[in-house]
Amino acid sequence: MPRFPGPETPIVSSRTANESCWPGALTGRSVIRKHQCNVRASRRSAPFRRCRLKSVKDWRVGCLFPLYANGAVANIQILLRMDKERKLIVAGNWKSNKTNSEAVALVMDLIRELAAVKEVDVVVCPAFTALSDVSKLVLGSNIRLGAQNLSDSVYGAFTGEIAPGMLRELSVRYVILGHSERRQFQKESDALVAKKAANAHANNLIPIVCVGETLAEREANITEMVVETQLRGSLAGLTAEQVESTVLAYEPVWAIGTGKTASSAQAQEVHAFIRKVLVSMHGEAIARRVRIQYGGSVKGSNARELLQQPDIDGALVGGASLESKGFVDIIKNSI
DSSP states (O other): OOEEOOSSSOEEOOOOTTSTTSGGGOOOOOEEGGGEEEEEESSTTOOOEEEEOSOOBSOOTTOEEEEEETTEEEEEEEEOOEEOSSOEEEEEEOOSOOOHHHHHHHHHHHHHHTTTOOSEEEEEEOOGGGHHHHHHHHTTSSEEEEESOOOSSOSSSOTTOOOHHHHHHTTEEEEEESOHHHHHHSOOOHHHHHHHHHHHHHTTOEEEEEEOOOHHHHHTTOHHHHHHHHHHHHTTTOOHHHHHHOEEEEOOGGGSSSSOOOOHHHHHHHHHHHHHHHHHHHOHHHHHHOEEEEOSSOOHHHHHHHHTSTTOOEEEESGGGGSHHHHHHHHHHTO
């Protein structure tokens, strides 16, 4: 039986090694922050107890154990705050929403509400017209700035395009590339996304490269084929080091803005497959360090379940990022 040595009477679980909450049965790579947990007894007489775990890897939140303390037995719940193997990144894609003044008001709220958050990389991606003023506000805060697109070229006669140097001057750190809406409406190809990603890396910008299948493709059982084709094509030409620092986002097209969300199991399955493809491309060491976001109607109520999955390293949030409370709830529920 796993034993939880603490300052008081030892707390012992009676679960055996083949049950779901025993560390040896889990495959995730989460670790418990500061190697500590809170234990709450269901008996009213039993207080909170602090304990340290001998084994700190792969414990699942919310498992129930019998509590043995001073001869009394009660059901307890272990409440764990878990660190992932990779630091979570939650980015808000505001798309073609928010005037400049609205963007300023929203980011001021976010700076105030998220000032204490250090466990998650927080990114906001406003429209290009708001980048300048938002940049001034987030400077010195724990919020990073992202853009929604980037040219595959630098400066020149490219009407309507945004050169990387223009973004760098505004302290933009991330840029979303290959979003399904641009693939669908602007007919962006994997090859074009790869050129944009290379341009981003060449100019010290971190690309967030999006992949995902349509509903018809999922129903035809070709999700993996579609995602692998997009992934390999969109990362073509990048070095292993560039791939390692790229953020990927799995966005099932059928779940974007529809209110439908892939179940945590569905999302984890595709994320694990993406990581498997990365292993085949650049080896396990690189694949384990790449962060893969989930995007598709993420909200506060489903963020925790999604982001607890071992291969889901954050969220690319659309509609829920357009108001402070919704975005803050997602971030705080992921900690």
